[in-house]
Amino acid sequence: MNLLFIVSTPEAGRVLIPLAAACRRKGTDWNCFFTNDGVRSLSNPQVVQAIRCARRSVVCEHSWSRYMGESDCPTELGSQTQNSIMVSEADRILSF
Numbered sequence: 001m002n003l004l005f006i007v008s009t010p011e012a013g014r015v016l017i018p019l020a021a022a023c024r025r026k027g028t029d030w031n032c033f034f035t036n037d038g039v040r041s042l043s044n045p046q047v048v049q050a051i052r053c054a055r056r057s058v059v060c061e062h063s064w065s066r067y068m069g070e071s072d073c074p075t076e077l078g079s080q081t082q083n084s085i086m087v088s089e090a091d092r093i094l095s096f
Contacts (some may be wrong), residue, residue: 002055004090006083012096013047019094020050031090033083034075034092035060037067044074048074058082 003023005016018031023030032054034042039059041047050072051057076082083096087093 001029001091003028004086004093005030005032005094006031006093007034008036009038010040013036013041013044015096016041016048017046020053020059024053029052030058031086033058033060033086035063035083037063037096039063042068042074050071051075058085058086067093
């Protein structure tokens with residue numbers, strides 16, 4: 001099963017961290033897309049560590065620029081096009 005987590009709020013890290021750990025334990029493939037002010041959750045080192053086990057992790061470049069300015073992005077910068085591709089490949093989508 002291929003899961004997609006869509007992170008669109010900064011508080012989502014509280015949910016993403018344990019879900020990522022559960023996926024790692026079960027050997028479940030998952031991807032993650034960060035958008036809107038959910039990109040702020042990447043200021044949490046635990047979130048950054050958690051997404052390292054994702055098959056793919058992408059941040060909306062527009063949202064990153066808007067909410068995080070010129071700071072270095074810890075993962076791949078992309079667009080809503082990548083989000084659409086990831087959605088089309090997912091068996092299940094969780095949005096938070």
